[in-house]
Amino acid sequence: MTPQMRQGDIATTVKAIIADLEDLEGPLLPILHEVQAMFGHIPAEALPMIAEALNISNAEIHGVVTFYHDFRQEPAGRHVLKLCRAEACQSMGSNRVAARLQALLGAEIGETSPDGAVTIEAAYCLGLCSCAPAAMLDGVPLGRLDDEKIIGIFEKVRA
Amino acid sequence: MSTTTIFVPRDAAALALGADAVADAIASQIAARGLSAKIVRNGSRGLHRLEPLVEVDVAGARMAYGPVSAADVASLFDAGFLDGKPHPLALGPTDAIPFLARQTRLTFARCGITDPLSLDDYRSHDGFKGLERAIAMAPAEIVREVTESGLRGRGGAGFPTGIKWNTVAGARADRKYIVCNADEGDSGTFADRMIMEGDPFVLIEGMVIAGLAVGATKGYIYIRSEYPHAVATMRAAIDRVRSAGILGRSVLGSGQTFDMEVRVGAGAYVCGEETALLNSLEGKRGIVRAKPPLPALSGLFGKPTVVNNVISLASVPVILHKGAAHYQNFGLGRSRGTIPIQIAGNCRHTGLFETAFGLTLREIVEDIGGGTASGRPIKAVQVGGPLGAYFPPQLFDTVFDYEAFAARDGLVGHAGITVFDDSADMLQMARFAMEFCAIESCGKCTPCRIGSTRGVETLDKIASGIEREKNLELVTDLCNTMKFGSLCALGGFAPYPVMSAITHFPDDFAPARSATAIE
Numbered sequence: 001m002t003p004q005m006r007q008g009d010i011a012t013t014v015k016a017i018i019a020d021l022e023d024l025e026g027p028l029l030p031i032l033h034e035v036q037a038m039f040g041h042i043p044a045e046a047l048p049m050i051a052e053a054l055n056i057s058n059a060e061i062h063g064v065v066t067f068y069h070d071f072r073q074e075p076a077g078r079h080v081l082k083l084c085r086a087e088a089c090q091s092m093g094s095n096r097v098a099a100r101l102q103a104l105l106g107a108e109i110g111e112t113s114p115d116g117a118v119t120i121e122a123a124y125c126l127g128l129c130s131c132a133p134a135a136m137l138d139g140v141p142l143g144r145l146d147d148e149k150i151i152g153i154f155e156k157v158r159a
Numbered sequence: 160m161s162t163t164t165i166f167v168p169r170d171a172a173a174l175a176l177g178a179d180a181v182a183d184a185i186a187s188q189i190a191a192r193g194l195s196a197k198i199v200r201n202g203s204r205g206l207h208r209l210e211p212l213v214e215v216d217v218a219g220a221r222m223a224y225g226p227v228s229a230a231d232v233a234s235l236f237d238a239g240f241l242d243g244k245p246h247p248l249a250l251g252p253t254d255a256i257p258f259l260a261r262q263t264r265l266t267f268a269r270c271g272i273t274d275p276l277s278l279d280d281y282r283s284h285d286g287f288k289g290l291e292r293a294i295a296m297a298p299a300e301i302v303r304e305v306t307e308s309g310l311r312g313r314g315g316a317g318f319p320t321g322i323k324w325n326t327v328a329g330a331r332a333d334r335k336y337i338v339c340n341a342d343e344g345d346s347g348t349f350a351d352r353m354i355m356e357g358d359p360f361v362l363i364e365g366m367v368i369a370g371l372a373v374g375a376t377k378g379y380i381y382i383r384s385e386y387p388h389a390v391a392t393m394r395a396a397i398d399r400v401r402s403a404g405i406l407g408r409s410v411l412g413s414g415q416t417f418d419m420e421v422r423v424g425a426g427a428y429v430c431g432e433e434t435a436l437l438n439s440l441e442g443k444r445g446i447v448r449a450k451p452p453l454p455a456l457s458g459l460f461g462k463p464t465v466v467n468n469v470i471s472l473a474s475v476p477v478i479l480h481k482g483a484a485h486y487q488n489f490g491l492g493r494s495r496g497t498i499p500i501q502i503a504g505n506c507r508h509t510g511l512f513e514t515a516f517g518l519t520l521r522e523i524v525e526d527i528g529g530g531t532a533s534g535r536p537i538k539a540v541q542v543g544g545p546l547g548a549y550f551p552p553q554l555f556d557t558v559f560d561y562e563a564f565a566a567r568d569g570l571v572g573h574a575g576i577t578v579f580d581d582s583a584d585m586l587q588m589a590r591f592a593m594e595f596c597a598i599e600s601c602g603k604c605t606p607c608r609i610g611s612t613r614g615v616e617t618l619d620k621i622a623s624g625i626e627r628e629k630n631l632e633l634v635t636d637l638c639n640t641m642k643f644g645s646l647c648a649l650g651g652f653a654p655y656p657v658m659s660a661i662t663h664f665p666d667d668f669a670p671a672r673s674a675t676a677i678e
Contacts, residue, residue, distance in 0.1 A: 025377075025460065026422075028442030033384075033423055054442075067444040067601075068425030070384050082385075086346030087541055087591070088577045091504035092532070124428055124545075124595065125344055126385050127352040128175050129503035129577065130207035130510050139387055143175030 013038055014046045018053045028054060028064060032071055041072040069121075076119040077112040079157045081105070082136040085122045088129035097133045097145050104154045118157045163196040163241045166214040166221070168271065170203035170356050171388045172349065177228055178211040184232035185213070196241060202357015204271035205511030206258055214253055217243035223250040258508055258527065263489060265497045266474045267350075267513045270357040276395055278403055281360045287405070289479030293368045294413045301372035302328055305475060307483035309495025313350075314340055314431075314468030315543065315572040315648070317561045320475075323465060326455035327373040330463035335375035337366050338440065338459055338466045341382040341389070342424050342431040345544025347503040347575030351469035353511055355382065355389035358473070359396035363419065365472035367410055368479055369465055370417040378419030379459070380469075381436050384426055393421050428599035432647045433466040435601060446601045447647045468573070470499060489515035494560040494571075502528045504541075504577035521555035524578060535580040539588075539664065543572025545595050546652035548659035549585065568659065570652070585664035590618040592656035596649060606641040607650025613637060614657065621668055631661065631668060 017034045021027050028050070035046050042065055051061045065071045083098050098109065102120065107113040109122050128134035131143030137153055145153075167173075167182040182198055189196045206212055212225035213235075222243040224235060231248060238246040250256055264270075273280035281287070293301050306321025327335060339362065343351040354362055366378045382390050397419060400406050406418050427445045429435045434448035437459050458464025474496065478486045486496045494516035500523055502509050507529035524530070524540055531537055539549040548569035550557065557567055564571045579588075593614035600607045614637055621630045638654030645651040661668055 026440050026442040029422065029425060029439065033425070063444050064442070068427050070424075070426035086595075087545060087588070088347045088504040088575075090588075090591070091577055091579045091583065123385055123426075124599070125346045125348075126171075127343060127349040128172055129347045129349055129501070129575065131172050131175055131210070132504060134175060136385075141171045141175035141388075143172060 010039070010043050010045055011049065014043075014049050018050060022053055028056075028061070029068075032065065036071060039075075041075045044073070077107075077116050079118040079138055080121060081118055081153065081157070082121045082123040082126065083109060084124070084126050084128070084132070084134045085109075086125040086129075088125075089132040089134055092132040094133035094145075097135075097150065100150055101153065104150070105157060161195065163194075164216040165196055165198050165241070166201045166216075167198055168203045168211060169200035169275070169388070169392075170210075170271075170353060171386070172207050172353075173203055173210040173212070174388070176210045176226065180229040181211045181213065181227050181232060184229040188232055188236045192236060194241065199274045201273065202270045202275050203353055203511075204253065204259060205267065205353065205513075206256065206508075207510040208508050209250065212250075212253075215241055215243060217241075221253040223253040223256060224248045225250060258510065258512070261527065262513050263497050263515055264513050265477045265486065265489070266361075266470060267354070267358070267499055267511065268477065269361065270353060273358065275357050275359055275392060276399060278360070278399055281358075285480060286360055287364060287411075287476075289476030290364050290368055290405075290411065293371055293479050294411055294415075298328060298372050298374060301368060301479065304479060304483045305372070308478040308486040309483075309490070309493070310471060310474055310478060310486065311494070311561065312468055313470035313474070313498070313573065315345075315570065317571065320467060320471050323455055323467070324369065324373050326453065327375070327463045327465050330456050332463050334377070334460075334462045335373055336459045336462055336464040337369045337373070337375045337378040337419075337472075338433075338437065338464055339366055339378065339380040339469055339472055340431065340433060340436055340466055341380050341386075341469045342436060343386070343469070343573065344383060344428040344431045345546075345573050345575050347541065347544055347577035348501050348573045349503070350499040350501055350511060350574070352386050352389050354469055354473050355386070356392050359393050360400065361473045361476055362393070362469055363396060363400050363406070365475035366419055367405065367417050368475050369467065369472060371410070371413075371415055373463070373465055375463075375465065376416045376418070378417065379440055380419065380421045381424060381430070381440055382421055383424040383430075390421055390423055397421065427601075428595075429601045429647070429649055432649065435647070436466065437464065444601070446603050447649075449646060470573075490560075491515075491517045491558075492560055493562060498559065498571070498574050500559070501573075501575045502578070503575060505531045505533055505580050506576075506578040507532050516560050518559050519555065520550060520557045520559065520576075523559065523576060524555065528576075528578065531578060531580040533580045533582075535582065537578060538581040538583050539579045539585060539660075541577045541579070541588075541656065542575070543570040543655075544575050545592060546570070546648055546655055547572050547575075548655040549579075549588065549663060550659070551663040554663070568662075569655065585660040585667040586618060586622055589657045589660040590615055590622070592653055592660075593618060596653040600649060604645045604647075604650050606644035607653070610637050610641045610650065611653065614641075614653075618657075624670065627668070627670060634661070
């Protein structure tokens with residue numbers, strides 16, 4: 001979302017997303033995904049609009065947004081790095097890789113770097129267990145992370 | 160001049176190792192050299208150690224080269240790889256590579272061979288033969304065929320698929336659903352992802368057959384958000400199948416309606432549990448439901464619903480095509496057919512190995528897997544994902560079969576095998592199992608919601624040497640409470656990795672370790 005995007009713009013966009021998807025069976029997750037795809041997070045003002053359209057309470061929708069790890073209530077950094085923390089990656093030294101990347105990028109897992117360049121998130125398996133340690137940078141899968149690839153991630157994020 | 164076909168996988172594991180850059184480099188070389196060649200982005204053969212694995216069709220035989228990086232591409236052309244000529248990366252005919260030659264591919268017969276989004280390719284490799292036969296059968300006959308094949312749920316629970324279908328078929332309702340559980344969250348598993356990216360039509364075909372068998376008209380594939388490539392491929396495949404008249408108001412002109420769509424999860428492991436998944440599809444928090452009622456009778460939106468794993472559904476077309484007896488002929492005891500074993504983690508030959516049930520864990524890990532990637536001794540193998548037990552080498556004679564694993568306090572699960580070398584600290588792995596359970600618990604059951612956090616704390620005390628004996632007893636008791644007091648497998652099975660670590664690797668929990676930890 002650009003900083004210029006004002007409340008009115010958010011409302012218009014969210015309304016359009018709701019109109020597009022509300023006829024699906026079980027439309028809430030598809031709507032939330034679309035809102036997040038548009039804004040990078042779920043803006044607080046979107047929630048009462050969705051609640052009203054789907055005839056559910058604000059509490060219910062708050063419950064859903066906070067239940068799922070994917071939904072962000074704050075904007076992420078310009079890049080999103082998902083680091084796999086699960087067993088297969090651990091068996092190939094992912095804890096060391098994570099420590100190195102956190103130090104290089106200046107953010108812990110679950111945080112955004114102070115300059116807003118990158119948000120690091122934990123993933124519990126990316127399905128790349130046969131080429132561990134694995135990560136995903138802005139949706140692009142990365143396998144067998146070694147020193148060279150770690151520097152590659154750093155350069156891409158800092159570019 | 161005839162056109163040579165070059166295959167560069169589009170599977171996420173190949174992409175993670177640079178397959179897109181390889182495909183780009185090949186395209187540039189073709190253009191620069193003015194050659195008559197085309198690139199097909201196939202699925203993965205499952206030889207992940209050798210990805211990106213590039214293949215060339217040389218007079219009808221596929222020759223393999225790998226692992227190829229973009230920097231190798233010019234030299235491959237120089238060496239004449241389009242004619243299958245030698246090169247340091249040459250692996251010979253793909254089918255003769257031992258890792259592939261030893262497999263029995265039923266469910267994955269096409270994966271890595273065809274263009275995943277080409278209906279012509281699919282048809283010319285036996286695609287839709289199962290569906291065509293099913294359309295000519297009565298629904299009850301389809302269910303009987305699946306029951307007689309001995310197919311059991313490949314998601315982990317191992318419940319007989321035909322029996323589940325029979326329950327849904329017998330239920331009376333105005334609507335019924337087929338839900339495909341593609342929330343493959345277990346570490347060490349990627350079979351669902353490979354099928355969805357490498358042979359999406361087989362899953363669609365399996366779901367349509369399920370719909371015909373039980374009288375369902377709508378299918379949902381619930382795919383985890385960590386699999387964006389699988390989501391895109393499945394959606395594209397569904398569009399193509401719908402355009403071809405296979406999905407919609409009249410499946411292949413049969414007059415029976417079936418349509419489907421993809422839904423994307425939102426990063427909650429527990430949604431791999433079928434009732435949490437149904438709640439998630441309905442737009443609710445992914446909280447586990449108490450059973451009964453069974454989803455087969457009251458599932459999605461309260462309607463009778465088949466919930467099956469990707470591999471279960473993707474195995475249905477071959478069962479209908481070749482018959483129950485053909486499938487049932489593979490395997491042993493009550494574990495019939497084939498199972499796609501996923502070899503992952505610290506192992507030399509990682510990848511997907513489909514085989515009949517019945518290999519020993521040693522054959523899988525040592526012969527096929529080739530031991531650890533690090534070259535160090537194997538310390539433990541976790542079978543069945545984060546809720547599966549850790550097996551020590553002294554139990555490697557365990558036969559890959561649902562009952563044999565259960566008899567040794569383990570589980571086959573989704574058939575993922577994660578290898579650890581001797582640098583693994585099993586107390587830390589036990590702690591991770593509890594930590595993971597705490598992060599992913601849906602919060603419905605107290606033993607899982609609170610027990611997992613208490614488990615982490617207690618294991619930390621053991622690591623610090625605080626009242627070791629007493630705390631080990633406490634963890635054991637806690638595991639017992641979680642095992643018997645949780646509704647679903649998350650809280651109920653988290654004790655498997657913890658207790659197997661304590662039982663089989665006592666040295667990692669011993670006082671000597673505390674002494675080193677304190678130093």
